[in-house]
Amino acid sequence: DSGVTQTPKHLITATGQRVTLRCSPRSGDLSVYWYQQSLDQGLQFLIQYYNGEERAKGNILERFSAQQFPDLHSELNLSSLELGDSALYFCASSVGLVSNNEQFFGPGTRLTVL
Amino acid sequence: ELKVEQNPLFLSMQEGKNYTIYCNYSTTSDRLYWYRQDPGKSLESLFVLLSNGAVKQEGRLMASLDTKARLSTLHITAAVHDLSATYFCAVDDASKLTFGTGTRLQVTL
Numbered sequence: 001d002s003g004v005t006q007t008p009k010h011l012i013t014a015t016g017q018r019v020t021l022r023c024s025p026r027s028g029d030l031s032v033y034w035y036q037q038s039l040d041q042g043l044q045f046l047i048q049y050y051n052g053e054e055r056a057k058g059n060i061l062e063r064f065s066a067q068q069f070p071d072l073h074s075e076l077n078l079s080s081l082e083l084g085d086s087a088l089y090f091c092a093s094s095v096g097l098v099s100n101n102e103q104f105f106g107p108g109t110r111l112t113v114l
Numbered sequence: 115e116l117k118v119e120q121n122p123l124f125l126s127m128q129e130g131k132n133y134t135i136y137c138n139y140s141t142t143s144d145r146l147y148w149y150r151q152d153p154g155k156s157l158e159s160l161f162v163l164l165s166n167g168a169v170k171q172e173g174r175l176m177a178s179l180d181t182k183a184r185l186s187t188l189h190i191t192a193a194v195h196d197l198s199a200t201y202f203c204a205v206d207d208a209s210k211l212t213f214g215t216g217t218r219l220q221v222t223l
Contacts, residue, residue: 002156002159031209033210033211035211042213042215042216043202043204043213043216044213045210045211045212048209048210055209056208056209056210058210090156090157092157092211094209101145101206101209102147102159102162103147103159103211104159105149105156105157105158105159106156107155107156108155108156110154
C-alpha cells in the first residue's frame, strides 16, 4: 500500500458524459501527478500539481482538466468522453520537486466508456 | 522529446535462469526508476537510480544505471515464478516520468 488513495476504483459511463476522478496523496506529499495507461498509448503523463499550482503538462486533452485543492487532494475531470478515453488512470504523489523525487502510485481508476 | 525504449517487450523465462532487461533513453537524465506492475494492479516501486554508476539490488533483482550510455539494465538472477509481471523503467524528465513500453516477464517451470 503506497499511501495514495484513488476513488472510484471502477467507473463505467457512456460517450459524451463527464466524470471526476479523485486522488488523495500520501501524507506530507505536496506534488500530485496524473497518468493514463491504455493499450494504445502505454503509460502517459498527463499533468502535475504542486501545492495547488499546476507545474507541468503532458499529453492531456483539452477535454480533460485537473485541480489540486488546499487539502492537497486532486481531481481529474474528463468531459465529452469518447470510447478511446477508456483506460486506467493513475495518480501518483511525491514530496516535492527536487531530485530523488520518487513517485508513489495509487491503485488507479479503471474507466470504461461505452 | 524524451523517448524511452525497453527491450525485450516480452520475455519467457525458465525458472532458475538469468535474464536482463534493457532500458535506453534519448536525452540526458540522471534519475531513473524501475517499477513492477501485476495485471490490473498499480505500479510498485522497485529501484531508484540517481547517479551514473548507481547499482541497487533487492533479492533476485539488480538494477544499474549508465548515464553516459543512457542505459539502465534490470538483471534477474535465478528466475522464480513470483517474478512474473510487467516491468517498466521510467526516466525523470523535469520531475515528470516518461515510461518505457514495459517488459512482460513470464516465468515457466
